Amino acid sequence: MKKRTDSRNRPSYLRWCYECNVPLLRKKCDLCGGKGIAVAISSPGDARPALEEDRLLTVRTISEEYGPQIKRAIKGKTIILNKAPGIDRTDEVIIDGIKIGILEFDIFEKKFRFIPSIEGCAAFDRFTKRKIMVKGGLKGHLKGKHLSYDDIIIPKGQVFEAGDYAILLFPDGNIGKGILKDGFQHSEKAVKILDMTKEDVCFSKITNPMEKIIKANRGHLNIIEKEASDFIKETIEAAGKPVNVAFSGGKDSLVILELVKGVTPRSETIFIDTGLEFPETVAYVGMMQKKTKKKIRCVRSTKDLLTEAEVFGPPAKDYRWCCKTHKLAPVAEYIGLNYPDGCLTFEGKRRYESFSRALSRRVDNNPFVPGQTSAYPILEWRSLEVWLFIFSKGLRYNSLYDKGFERIGCWMCPAGLDSEFEKAKELHPEKHRKFYKFLLGWADSRDLGKKYVRLGFWRWKSYPKKMLEIARDKEINLVPHVKGSEYSVSSVSGVVPCHDRKFSIEAVLNGIKDFERLGNVLNVLGSVSYSKDMGALRFKSSGCDVSVFASGHIMIKSDSKADAKRALIETVRTIIRFETCNMCGICARKCERKAISVVDEKIHIGASCTHCGKCNRSCQTYTYSEKVVDMSRVKKV
Ligand code: SF4
Ligand code: SF4
Ligand SMILES: [Zn+2]
Numbered sequence: 001m002k003k004r005t006d007s008r009n010r011p012s013y014l015r016w017c018y019e020c021n022v023p024l025l026r027k028k029c030d031l032c033g034g035k036g037i038a039v040a041i042s043s044p045g046d047a048r049p050a051l052e053e054d055r056l057l058t059v060r061t062i063s064e065e066y067g068p069q070i071k072r073a074i075k076g077k078t079i080i081l082n083k084a085p086g087i088d089r090t091d092e093v094i095i096d097g098i099k100i101g102i103l104e105f106d107i108f109e110k111k112f113r114f115i116p117s118i119e120g121c122a123a124f125d126r127f128t129k130r131k132i133m134v135k136g137g138l139k140g141h142l143k144g145k146h147l148s149y150d151d152i153i154i155p156k157g158q159v160f161e162a163g164d165y166a167i168l169l170f171p172d173g174n175i176g177k178g179i180l181k182d183g184f185q186h187s188e189k190a191v192k193i194l195d196m197t198k199e200d201v202c203f204s205k206i207t208n209p210m211e212k213i214i215k216a217n218r219g220h221l222n223i224i225e226k227e228a229s230d231f232i233k234e235t236i237e238a239a240g241k242p243v244n245v246a247f248s249g250g251k252d253s254l255v256i257l258e259l260v261k262g263v264t265p266r267s268e269t270i271f272i273d274t275g276l277e278f279p280e281t282v283a284y285v286g287m288m289q290k291k292t293k294k295k296i297r298c299v300r301s302t303k304d305l306l307t308e309a310e311v312f313g314p315p316a317k318d319y320r321w322c323c324k325t326h327k328l329a330p331v332a333e334y335i336g337l338n339y340p341d342g343c344l345t346f347e348g349k350r351r352y353e354s355f356s357r358a359l360s361r362r363v364d365n366n367p368f369v370p371g372q373t374s375a376y377p378i379l380e381w382r383s384l385e386v387w388l389f390i391f392s393k394g395l396r397y398n399s400l401y402d403k404g405f406e407r408i409g410c411w412m413c414p415a416g417l418d419s420e421f422e423k424a425k426e427l428h429p430e431k432h433r434k435f436y437k438f439l440l441g442w443a444d445s446r447d448l449g450k451k452y453v454r455l456g457f458w459r460w461k462s463y464p465k466k467m468l469e470i471a472r473d474k475e476i477n478l479v480p481h482v483k484g485s486e487y488s489v490s491s492v493s494g495v496v497p498c499h500d501r502k503f504s505i506e507a508v509l510n511g512i513k514d515f516e517r518l519g520n521v522l523n524v525l526g527s528v529s530y531s532k533d534m535g536a537l538r539f540k541s542s543g544c545d546v547s548v549f550a551s552g553h554i555m556i557k558s559d560s561k562a563d564a565k566r567a568l569i570e571t572v573r574t575i576i577r578f579e580t581c582n583m584c585g586i587c588a589r590k591c592e593r594k595a596i597s598v599v600d601e602k603i604h605i606g607a608s609c610t611h612c613g614k615c616n617r618s619c620q621t622y623t624y625s626e627k628v629v630d631m632s633r634v635k636k637v
Contacts (some may be wrong), residue, residue, distance in 0.1 A: 012040065012041050012042060012043040012044060012045030013038040013039055013040050013041055013045065014038070014039045014041050014045070014047050014080065014082070014094065014384070015027060015036030015037065015038055015039070016036050016037055016039050016097030017029035017031065017032065017034060017035075017036045017037075017216060018037060018097055018204070019032050019034050020032050020034075020206070020208070020212070020216060021096055021097070021204040021206040021207075021208055022078075022208055022212060022213045022216040022217075023047075023078070023080055023094075023097075023213065023217075023384065024036035024216060024217060024220075025217045025220040025221070025382075025384060025385055025388065026217075026219070026220040028219065029216050030215060030216050030217065030218045030219050031212070031215055031216045037097070039094060039097055039099060040099075041082045041084075041092055041094070041099070042082060042083065042084040042085065042092055044083075044351075044352045045082065045352070045382065046082065046083060046350075046352035046353070046382050046383045047080050047081065047082040047094070047382065047383060047384050048080070048081055048082070048383035048384055048387055048406070049078060049079070049080060049081075049384065049387050050079035050080070050081050050093075051401050051402050052402035052403075053402055053403050053404035054079070054081060054404055055079055057103070057112060057404060058079050058081075058093055058103055058114075059071055059074060059075060059079075061103060061112050061113065061114045062074065062093075062100075062101075062114050065113075065114055065130070066116075066124050066127070066128040066130050067127070067128050067129060067130060069127040069128065070124060070127045070128055072127075073127050073203055074095055074203065076207050077095050077096060077203070077207055078095070078207075078208065078210075078213060079093060079094070079095055080093075080094040080095075080384070081093060081094075081103070081406075082094065083406075084102060086102075086104055087104075087107060087466050087467070087470070088104070088105040088106075088107050088417050088418045088419055088456075089103075089104065089105040089112075089406075089417045089418075089419040089420070090102060090103075090104040090105070091103045091104070093114075093120075095203065096203050096204040097204075098119050098120070098123055098201060098203070099117055099119055099120075100116060100117060100119060100120035100123060100124075101114055101115050101116035101117045101120040102114070102115045102117070105417065105418065105419035107418050107455050107456060108455070110418075110422055112419070115165050116165060116167065116177060117177070117195075118175070118176075118177045118194075118195035118196065118197050119197070119199075119201050121167040121168075121175050121176070121177045121195075121197075122175045122197050122199055122200065122201035123201040123202065123203055124167060125167060125169065125175055128167065129155060129157075129158065130158055130166075130167070131155070131158075131166065131167035131168065131169050132152050132153070132154055132155075132160070132166045132167070132168050132169070132178065132191065133152065133153040133155070133169050134147060134151060134152055134153075134168050134169065134170045134171065134176070135150075135151050135152065135153065135171070136171040138151065138170075142176070142193050142196060143193055143194075143195060143196050144192075144193065144194075145192075145193055146181075146188070146189035146190070146191065146192050146193070147168075147178070147190055147191040147192075147193065148187065148188045148189070148190055149184060149185055149186065149187055149188075149190040151190070151191075152168075152190060152191060160180050160184075161180065162180050162181060162182045162183070162184060163179070163180065164179070164180045165177060165178070165179055165194075166178050166179070166180060166191065168191070168193065168196075170196075173198075174196055174197065174198050175196070175197050176193050176194075176195065176196045176197075177193075177194045177195045177196075178191040178192060178193050178194060179191065179192050179194060210391050213388065214388055214391060214392045217388055218392075220385075221385070221388060221389060221392055224378075224381065224385060224389075225259070225389065228259050228377040228378055228381075229259055229262055229263055229377075231362070231375075231377050232259060232260055232263045232264075232346065232375075232377050233263050235344065235363060235375045235377075236263070236264060236344065239344040239373055239375075241339075241341070241342050241343050241344045241373065242266075242268075242339060242341075242343050242344070243260070243264060243266065243267040243268075243343070243344050243345075243346070244267055244268040244269065244270050244339075244343055244344070244345050244346070245257050245260050245267055245268070245269045245270070245345070245346050245347075246270055246272070246331075246345050246346070246347045246348075246374075247269050247270065247271050247285070247288075247296060248271070248272070248281075248348070248408065248409075249271065249277070249281040249282075249284050249285050249398050249408055250348065250398065250407065250408040250409075251348075251386055251387065251390060251397055251398070251401065251408075252348025252349070252350055252378060252381075252386055253347065253348035254348075254390060254395055254397055254398075255348060255378055255381075255386055255389055255390065255395075256346050256347065256348045256377060256378065257269060257288075257292075258389075258393060258395060259346075259377055259378075260346050261292075267346075268295075268297055269294060269295070269296045269297065270296075270297045270299060270331075270334070270345075271285050271296050271297065271298050271299070272299050272300075272301070272327050272330060272331055273298050273299065273300045273301065274301050274322075274326035274327050274410055275300065275301045275302075275303065275304070275305070275326060276305055276322070276326060276410035276411060276412060276413075277410060277411070278400055278408070278410075278411045278424070278427070278428070279428070280398065280399050280400050280403075280427075281398060281400065281408060284396075284398045284399065284400075285298070287396070288396070291396065297334075299330045299331065299333075299334045300330065301325070301326040301327065301329070301330045302330075303325045303326050303329075303582070305322060305326070305412075305435075306434070306435070306438050308321070308322070308325055308582060309438060309442070311580060311582070312580065312624075312628070313442060314414065314438070314439055314442060314458045315414045316414045316458065316459050316460050316461045316627075317414050317415050317459050317460055318460060318461050318462055318627075319414075319461045319624055319627045320414065320415065321620050321621070321624050322410070322414075323620075324368065324584060324586070324620030324623075325582055325584055325620065326410075328368045328369065328584070328586060328620075329584035329585060329586055331369055331372075332368060332369045332370070332584075332585065332586050332589055333585060333589075335369050335370075335371060335372050336370070336371070336589050339371060339372075340371075341371070342371035342372065342373065343371065343372055343373070344373050344375060345366075345372055345373065345374050345375070346374075346375050346376075346377060347374055347375070347376055348376070348378060349374075349376040349379060350376075350378055350379060350380075350381055350382075350383075350386075351379050351380060352381075352382055352383065353407070360376065360379060362375065362376050362377075362379050363375045363376075364376075367617070367618060368586055368590075368618055368620075369586075369589075370589045370590055403423065403427065404419075404420075404423055405420055405423065406420075411424045411428060411431060412424065412431075412432075412435050414458070414459045415459075418455075418456040418459075421456070436453070439453045439458055440453055442458075443458065446480035446481055447477060447480070447481040448477060448478070448480055449476065449477060451474060451476050452476055452477070452478070455470065455474070455476070457471070457476065457478065461627045463478065486511055486628075486629075487509065487510065487511035487512075487576060487579070487628055487629040488509075488510045488511065488629060488630065489507050489508065489509055489510075489572065489629060489630065489631065489633055489634060490508050490510050491507065491508050492505070492506070492507040492508075492633045492634055492637055493505070493506045493507075493637075494637040502558070502559045502560070503557070503558050503559070503560065503561050503564050504555060504556065504557045504558075504564065505555075505556045505558075505564045505565060505568050505637060506553065506554065506555045506556075507553075507554050507568055507572070507633075507634055508551070508552050508553050508554070509552045509554060509572055509575060509629070510552055511552070511579075511629075512552050512575060512579065513579060514578075514579065515550045517578065517602065518537055518548060518575060518578070519537050520604060520605055521574070521577075521578040521603065521604075521605055522537060522539060522548065522571070522574060522575070523539075523605045523609050523611060524574060524605055524609060524611060524612075524613055524615055524616060525539060525541040525546070525570060525571065525574055525611060525613055526539030526540045526541040526546065526611050527539055527540070527611060535549060535550045535551075536548065536549045536550075539611075541567050541570065541571070541611070542563060542566065542567055542570075543558065543559065543560075543563055544556050544557065544558040544563055544564055544567035545557040545558070546567055546571055548571065548575070554568060554571055554572065556568045556571070565634065565635075565637065568634055569631060569634055569635070570613070570616075572625070572629065572631065572634070573616070573622055573625040573626070573631075574613075574616060574622065576621065576622070576625035576628050576629055577616060577619050577621045577622035577625060578603065578621075580621045580625075580628060581602070581603055581619075581621055582621065583598070583601070583602075583603070584620065585598075586618050586619065586620075587603065587615040587618050587619050588603070590614065590615055590618040591609075591614070591615050592614075593608045593609060593610055593612075594606075594608065595607075595608040595609035595610075596609075596615060
């Protein structure tokens with residue numbers, strides 16, 4: 001099997017044949033036989049074609065800024081978008097192999113704006129009246145310098161505001177890109193020159209339909225299809241397990257469905273309806289079932305997001321408990337019941353999608369779904385490869401892509417963008433209203449305020465630098481003041497020498513609701529005994545003596561400082577696991593000793609438990625326990 005280079009080691013560029021005016025997936029253009037030129041794009045370089053709504057949005061946003069003539073110049077052209085770093089949706093826009101600028105969503109104004117690149121400024125120059133003339137007499141290296149208001153002429157009828165990006169036209173014909181500064185009408189520093197070029201940049205006279213672009217990339221498409229099909233064939237043979245396809249209703253899993261269909265007729269297609277799917281996605285899956293005349297097994301989650309969110313708080317990018325409760329739990333149940341000897345699942349995961357996915361292996365065992373081996377045939381594919389494959393096969397894709405969504409997930413997915421959340425509001429106002437009301441109530445009960453919700457801070461537990469800067473600028477409180485009975489570690493006394501063991505560490509965990517139950521469930525850490533006179537549970541875990549008191553007081557004694565600290569953290573996290581358990585049932589399937597069962601609608605640890613603690617690792621409430629209770633004080637001791 002031919003190995004492809006790991007995407008993490010590949011430079012980020014898109015190739016372009018300027019002769020034929022087509023984007024290329026490899027060096028060679030299959031139309032003219034010539035070589036494409038590399039256009040540098042932002043990492044990871046997952047460029048995609050702009051579909052219906054995105055095309056309209058790009059053309060509209062540019063022409064609103066630079067006039068109707070630009071619209072005529074770029075109308076009908078293939079537009080390529082590529083994700084770039086930014087606060088929310090930020091896309092580099094490439095037309096005719098020219099990176100003309102950036103389309104970005106403004107989370108304050110809730111609308112898109114276009115920022116031209118220097119190449120964009122040069123390409124737009126002949127089509128737009130919206131530019132600033134620079135008077136003569138300026139000398140030296142100008143990039144990075146300021147122009148005074150007396151140095152510039154703003155054409156009649158053109159209105160500029162501070163913060164606007166402007167095309168600058170110099171007397172020697174050079175083009176510049178500048179930004180207007182506050183109070184520019186009276187300033188010595190009216191416009192900052194951000195960049196300059198002497199180059200004459202022109203849009204191409206050739207406009208190609210999609211069929212031509214596919215033809216130009218035919219050779220590469222054939223190679224990647226063959227490689228992925230060979231991988232599927234070999235993986236099926238090696239696994240020797242029944243095969244299924246995880247179909248999400250998104251473009252990547254659509255490719256997988258098509259590829260697997262070409263290799264084996266014997267595979268089941270499974271669609272997980274999280275209950276949070278866009279109605280368009282559910283309808284699309286129904287349509288696909290009819291079209292392909294193949295049953296698509298719909299596995300539904302029975303959980304209600306808002307009920308769960310009352311306990312966990314809203315899900316966040318770094319706190320996606322919803323994936324476990326609404327997706328993994330029903331999958332684990334379905335696979336457990338229907339594939340008792342395990343299965344091989346083909347999924348559409350791609351490295352370019354996110355940094356966490358960049359580290360994935362092509363074949364892996366799902367740690368949350370016992371018995372399931374997952375395989376990712378298009379792990380190395382880029383978005384443009386996926387789309388050209390879909391177009392070349394004439395596959396029907398989810399209509400949401402034509403409505404401006406770049407990825408398809410749950411409609412309120414915290415990993416999505418604020419721009420997509422706004423789009424979801426437009427499409428499904430009632431769903432949005434209910435969830436937004438919950439967010440406002442949740443934020444209000446923690447003194448987090450409306451701006452916290454409006455600007456999308458609820459999407460994070462740990463905020464990125466840019467969001468922290470916004471919070472500082474806009475004076476948004478990010479520290480929740482909890483009024484209810486949530487969990488907290490209120491006092492920790494450091495590791496100190498003690499008489500019977502070498503060291504002891506103590507802490508108080510507030511908010512424990514069901515102390516009695518801990519007597520059973522803490523068995524996952526060690527064999528628990530109950531001391532009635534002291535009102536304490538005791539067990540030995542990793543060589544430490546652990547006592548948990550009904551007051552929430554936890555005491556660890558150990559021969560080593562590090563072990564004492566580790567045992568305290570493990571005990572707190574395990575308590576949180578069971579206190580916030582949502583009965584997803586994954587741990588029961590994970591336990592090799594079959595020691596976990598459900599008694600009185602609660603998880604019960606049976607006598608066969610060997611206290612190995614492995615079930616902790618499969619549980620999402622354990623995984624996210626440090627998001628529920630701040631453990632930094634424990635870690636600091
Ligand atoms: S995985 Fe099973 S045996 Fe191990 S701690 Fe959990 S319940 Fe006990
Ligand atoms: S303890 Fe078990 S049932 Fe409860 S949330 Fe964790 S994995 Fe699911
Ligand atoms: Zn060519």
